[in-house]
Amino acid sequence: MNLNPAEVEKIVREVFQKTQLKPAAVAAQANIPAAPAIVPATSIPERARAVVLVEKEKLEFREFPLRKIRADEILVRVESCGICGTDIHCYKNDPFNLCPVVLGHEGTGEVVAVGSDVRMDSVGKPVRPGDKIVTSTLETSTACMIAKYNPAKANLCDDLQIYGLLPDEPDNHFNGYFGEYLIIRPGSSFFVVNDMSLDLRVLIEPAAVAAHALERAKKTGLINFRSRIIVQGCGPIGLMMIAIVRTAGVNNIIAIDGNAARLETAKRMGADHAINIRDYPDRQGLIEAVGKLTKGMGAHFAFQVTGVPAAASTIWKLVRRGGGICEVGFFVDGGDCTINPHEDICKKEIMLVGSWAYNSWEYPNAYHFLQRAERIGLPVEKLITHHFSLDRIHEAFQTNIRQEGIKIIVDNPSFQSLRN
Numbered sequence: 001m002n003l004n005p006a007e008v009e010k011i012v013r014e015v016f017q018k019t020q021l022k023p024a025a026v027a028a029q030a031n032i033p034a035a036p037a038i039v040p041a042t043s044i045p046e047r048a049r050a051v052v053l054v055e056k057e058k059l060e061f062r063e064f065p066l067r068k069i070r071a072d073e074i075l076v077r078v079e080s081c082g083i084c085g086t087d088i089h090c091y092k093n094d095p096f097n098l099c100p101v102v103l104g105h106e107g108t109g110e111v112v113a114v115g116s117d118v119r120m121d122s123v124g125k126p127v128r129p130g131d132k133i134v135t136s137t138l139e140t141s142t143a144c145m146i147a148k149y150n151p152a153k154a155n156l157c158d159d160l161q162i163y164g165l166l167p168d169e170p171d172n173h174f175n176g177y178f179g180e181y182l183i184i185r186p187g188s189s190f191f192v193v194n195d196m197s198l199d200l201r202v203l204i205e206p207a208a209v210a211a212h213a214l215e216r217a218k219k220t221g222l223i224n225f226r227s228r229i230i231v232q233g234c235g236p237i238g239l240m241m242i243a244i245v246r247t248a249g250v251n252n253i254i255a256i257d258g259n260a261a262r263l264e265t266a267k268r269m270g271a272d273h274a275i276n277i278r279d280y281p282d283r284q285g286l287i288e289a290v291g292k293l294t295k296g297m298g299a300h301f302a303f304q305v306t307g308v309p310a311a312a313s314t315i316w317k318l319v320r321r322g323g324g325i326c327e328v329g330f331f332v333d334g335g336d337c338t339i340n341p342h343e344d345i346c347k348k349e350i351m352l353v354g355s356w357a358y359n360s361w362e363y364p365n366a367y368h369f370l371q372r373a374e375r376i377g378l379p380v381e382k383l384i385t386h387h388f389s390l391d392r393i394h395e396a397f398q399t400n401i402r403q404e405g406i407k408i409i410v411d412n413p414s415f416q417s418l419r420n
């Protein structure tokens, strides 16, 4: 009988539930390699596993010694982590030259040990074992001139660092969320978020990307409750963008994408209209479709959230004279696009802002946005379409690469809460 890993896992879980055997014993019976035993609530193991991207397209499970934390560190037991487009870029191309690296930056976990010098999180909440946390950026390099002269622009530091995109270190491999533990080092921003569901906690990082884009867009003065706003591109960030713009009070949102299922989700996230580019054979058809929804004038403002150069050209045609654009789609270089300086920029007096990642101080914003989105009935948690056990991370990555679902979450199977 040939069983795939998913079937084996299902059987093991069923047997485990029936017999209450320890996972290692069940694994031995099923003749599959055992994951380390579940950690008793109060103890910290001497060794733990992490998934290392050893080279392009090669993820390997490795077990490392889990060193004692120092007085200014925190030990976190990883609960779950989302897969981001950036993880896929690293997996396919290693654009930041990080291999070997433990990826995973959209993560959350539970504090299991707090160094004696650590008292509170980045907004002054006390931090104790058992607290649920998320992490944001690490302190930027003191040599960075941008961060030094304009701390509000620390997101533009060339040395901007976050857990899950950090170089591996000889004495600490636990610096990404695709593992069982994470060590939070001094200079990190982190937040206690006990009052949030797991699914909302893993969405805080992508919500921070969208919240930052909205902050940038607001600088143009063009965003208000009467604005007609386009969100072009309904991947996870585009959909989050729609939810956040809606939560900010905008009522006329037009979602544009080529995927009917994603456009349906866009409506649930707060879009009033959905335009499927596949319904229009050429750009002119799309321009006319937007025209019909904007009194023939084009949108007041557009968020460009695709990584496609042709789409980045088109967006200029969908915005009215005196309108604005926020470019938030190109986290990697997708190539050049064509703009007509007369038609697109001068004549329209377009206000253009770019948006790059986020600052740590925008995390509380993202957190409040998510809570308010839920309160006004936007099912943001539904952006999560898949949960995979860390043991099935290969499958999780391949599912993301096939662009199935929206947000894919990887869960640490050895996670056990101190609160139980």
Ligand SMILES: [Zn+2]
Binding pocket: 084, 085, 086, 105, 106, 205, 206
């Ligand atoms: Zn990300």
